[in-house]
């Protein structure tokens with residue numbers, strides 16, 4: 455008899471986005487003339503930039519010729535891309551990362567989901583609340599938790615509330631934790647962590663022999679000068695942190711697929727008896743066993759992001775989204791809302807008026823303004839009373855959405 459991994463049965467049904475879709479579809483059916491504007495999705499809307507498109511065309515042509523076609527590439531990614539990452543993303547910030555510490559993949563969702571496999575099942579996992587659900591669900595599947603309570607919190611996971619009081623950067627946990635997921639700039643709150651705030655976490659990880667998993671998917675959206683783009687800007691972070699980056703939001707690659715993880719060679723985990731084990735060779739072994747490389751086409755496309763033309767074109771697209779975010783922030787503040795984020799991240803975290811529940815405010819926005827957001831409660835218990843708005847949309851639609859929200 456084939457039995458199932460019962461940990462999968464602990465997972466709460468993928469509730470948030472299906473429920474949003476259900477409510478929007480029901481409203482649209484009753485109100486066929488309503489022009490609904492969606493600011494709920496975390497997906498890009500602008501096309502790929504010309505430098506990327508040209509590189510992809512060239513790569514396709516190479517694949518069409520016996521002399522230049524590429525079969526399996528290195529599992530860790532092509533040297534040309536790993537070198538471009540080091541030379542453009544890290545070296546200019548004074549951050550030491552070697553090319554062989556970079557593992558190219560087809561997405562940060564997979565990387566942030568897979569990384570926990572290397573660590574024992576009895577490690578204690580700490581996540582921010584609200585949180586990107588991938589970090590939690592993959593640990594549930596692996597058996598690191600008990601069941602979920604009625605607020606959706608799994609037994610055994612340490613949830614670290616991110617609130618207005620702590621500027622959406624969690625305080626150190628009151629109990630010992632081993633594996634810490636941090637995401638800055640943050641999805642969903644749009645908050646960033648300062649050097650000082652990250653230093654506290656790096657010191658904690660060193661003192662407690664913990665590992666930080668740092669998701670930097672939105673680093674390219676940072677507009678303020680003093681905000682760290684990489685956790686490795688903090689001294690000592692190489693000893694305790696893995697960093698994830700993705701071309702998905704940076705360069706509009708959500709449909710192309712290319713990302714990377716940095717696993718420094720000094721990073722250690724421990725055996726039960728306290729013997730140190732290098733993490734880098736474990737991840738290399740795991741990556742090479744279970745992954746056969748991102749496609750040559752997507753890696754050639756990603757490398758084009760680092761050319762002079764590519765960099766400039768990508769910068770302009772990010773500016774378009776961040777102009778949206780600025781417009782949204784101003785419009786919402788003028789209309790009397792309390793709003794966070796939108797300065798160094800393409801997300802705004804809106805406090806619901808009069809302490810309304812997230813879903814009630816979602817319904818009010820949908821019914822009265824025909825604007826769709828994402829209820830904060832869907833990202834965790836501490837997200838109750840908030841709504842996430844995404845700046846990924848066309849400027850004229852964003853402007854119209856804000857005019858409607860001001861009249862709400």
Ligand SMILES: *Cc1c(COP(=O)(O)O)cnc(C)c1O
Pocket residue numbers: 496560561562563564586637641669671700701702703708712713
């Ligand atoms: C969008 C996003 C990613 C990127 O995922 P990909 O699989 O690379 O597309 C990673 N982390 C967070 C928090 C995100 O919102």
